[in-house]
Amino acid sequence: MADNKITYVLDTNILLHEPFAFLSFKEHNVVIPMTVLEELDSIKDRKKDVSRDARVAIRALEDTLANATPEEIVEGVSLAHVGGEGEPTGTLAIFNDYALEKDNTQVSTMKGSRLSFNDNDNRIITAALHLQSKSDGRKVVLVTKDINMRLKAKGAGLNFVEDYRTDQLIDDIQFLTKGYQAFEGDFWQHVKDCDSETSGRVTTHYVEKSLLKSTYMNEYVIDETEHFAGKVTGWDDEKVAIQDVSRERLMGKSAWGISPKNVYQGMAMDALLDPNIDMVVLTGPAGCGKTLLALATALEQVVERGLYDKIIVTRSTPEIAESIGFLPGTEEEKMAPWLAAITDSLEVLHKQDENMNGSLNYIMEKANIQFKSVNFMRGRSIQNAFVILDECQNLTASQLKTIITRCGEGTKLICSGNLAQIDSNYLTAVTSGLTYIVERFKDFPGSSTVNLNGVVRSRLASFAEENM
DSSP states (O other): OOOOOOEEEEOHHHHHHOTTGGGSSTTSEEEEEHHHHHHHHHHTTSSSTHHHHHHHHHHHHHHHHTTOOHHHHHHOEEOTTTOOTTOOOSEEEEEOTTHHHHOTTOOOOTTSOOOOTTSHHHHHHHHHHHHHHTSTTOOEEEEOSOHHHHHHHHHTTOSEEEOOOTTOOOSSGGGSOOSEEEESSOGGGGOSOEEEEEETTEEEEEEEGGGGSSOOTTOEEEETTSOOEEEEEEEOSSEEEEEEOOHHHHHTOOBTTBOOSSHHHHHHHHHHTOTTOSEEEEEOOTTSSHHHHHHHHHHIIIIISOOOSEEEEEEOOHHHHHHGGGSOSOHHHHHGGGGHHHHHHHHHHTTTSSSHHHHHHHHHHHTTEEEEEGGGTTTOOBOSEEEEEESGGGSOHHHHHHHHTTBOTTOEEEEEEOTTOOOOSSOOTTTSHHHHHHHHTTTOTTEEEEEOOSOOSOHHHHHHHHHO
């Protein structure tokens, strides 16, 4: 019987993206080039958030290979005893790619030339090419999140190059959950059979499951006639329960003087103001109102209703880890350049005040607004807070998990982002942590997702979003 095992050569960024990634390849063989270990070693002592992932990856590799002999490490150590997700049964090996530099049989590229050994990426590609030449027809795959490295590897003659997709839940961003289903015409024209019951001010309609074949908790239901708006609260094999939230009530929502400008903002405010929802995910283009709505509802629930003790605002940008330590002042003062979107929104909410600066200072103190870096969220336990995580399209699923698991009792988390504005070199719209949590949490009854369809910032912003 033919050996169908595949050899996967992992780039450094894969282990930084997910330190235990080498356990994700099931019965296949994983190879870590020596250059990857060198890069992890150089990263682990940097004063950056990524250094923790490097240390975790190094410890995981050491634990896996601790009892193996040098010969076994070169040949491949069985992962069957390690366990983990999918219970891997393949092997893990370390490949000394530095030896290829002095080897007279050094692998050439497809055109016969050799890649320079002065570049780490080239050494890893050369290792994969060498393994491919010795593979006896078995498949050798280089796995990297670096797009340019994938292009270089293919140009050098490597047959198989892939992105790391174990955390990718959808293949195309157009299939991403929007948080609502929109029916053509009148919703009730699509309903053949319906039972309704009213308890207090809440009316629930029970319609046939075939009407909403694919649905999830807290998904909104709207129609083109602007007469109906509902929210899915449960289902069985025959019926779906839809709570009637009323289009008029959605558009009549108000928080800190802000009212929705369209039904999408109305659905977002309904979720943001619902004390039974622990996490709200807001997606949509720039200018659709994600940050303004989150901040307005935060102030409303902290200052006016007293549901939370404080507002914590944080965001992630690639520059934070690089530059925050060189800026003067406290953590809040260092974060100010990257949280200008929040202060801009605060100014919008208080632009009619006689003394806007005085109002802002008062509200900052009254609402106990704290600006925090994502880098310093790890290890904390956040209680009774309204947490706004802005620009989280630049975070990986692992990073978002770290933040979400910090939220304790009485805390509400708002994750917002625009998947068209990803700054990370290694993330795309389908591999972003924002996409991951939208899909992973859609069946969780304590969360809600709303895609804010439509730019309301200005006529100029709307035209730019549609035509540029």
